[in-house]
Amino acid sequence: MSDTPFVVPMLKQLANPDGATTLAGLAPADTPVLRPLAADVVVMYAIDRPNRLEYITHKTLAIMGMGLEALHQLAVRNLPRCLDRIQLHDCGDGVIGISAGGTFEATLLLLDELWPRLAPHLPGQPLAAIPSRDLIFVIGSEQPQAFELIAARARTALAERRHALSNAVFIRQGNSWSAYNN
Structure with missing residues (x-):
């Protein structure tokens, strides 16, 4: 998987954290991939580009050929590389x-x-x-x-x-x- 982009997890607030919500005006394939965390917070996933974060959609996930659990594990493994000293x-x-x-x-x-x-x-x-x-x-x-x-x-x-x-x-x-x- 050397072509795998550098994926990071991001926490976001979502009024309806069940993950079933589609964002207004977007086709389901174009909605961001969500994983509930707790309360009103979900984990979203982004490709860390040089000048921006690009959120991973269901369409992107399908192109990457990964499931949600594999994406989550990849993003969490990458997280320490994004952090300064804790x-x-x-x-x-x-x-x-x-x-x-x-x-x-x-x-x-x-x-x-x-x-x-x-x-x-x-x-x-x-x-x-x-x-x-x-x-x-x-x-x-x-x-x-x-x-x-x-x-x-x-x-x-x-x-x-x-x-x-x-x-x-x-x-x-x-x-x-x-x-x-x-």
Whole structure:
């Protein structure tokens, strides 16, 4: 598969995250490939071009000769190459901000190998907020007032709403994320 383009995952907010929604005016083959993550967030896939990201449509996926699972695995494998050094930032009260270059922070939810490494900093289960594609905050569920603290981060006021993601709080159980309702 040396002709395979460099594919990356992107998290996007979708009002109807069941993946069955077609975007207004587009034929089903021309709609972006979606994979539900949790709450109102889906994973979309893009080809990383020199000056832009080109979202993969169902037609493109068929041309690539891949299924959704193979596409997802490829994109997640490529993700570390898009990241700067992952850094943890103490935001107070047990909340940790994570930075990795300014574009793909929210996609860190997809890196299964990251979460065991963060476990010593997150007592209990990881709770996460991704108010925009370049912001991710985490806290351990056993931290005092964990839900309230991370929910406040999920509602972070954004100067730039263009890359807004979600006001939801996410919890990691096993190797997957789901919406957390306290």
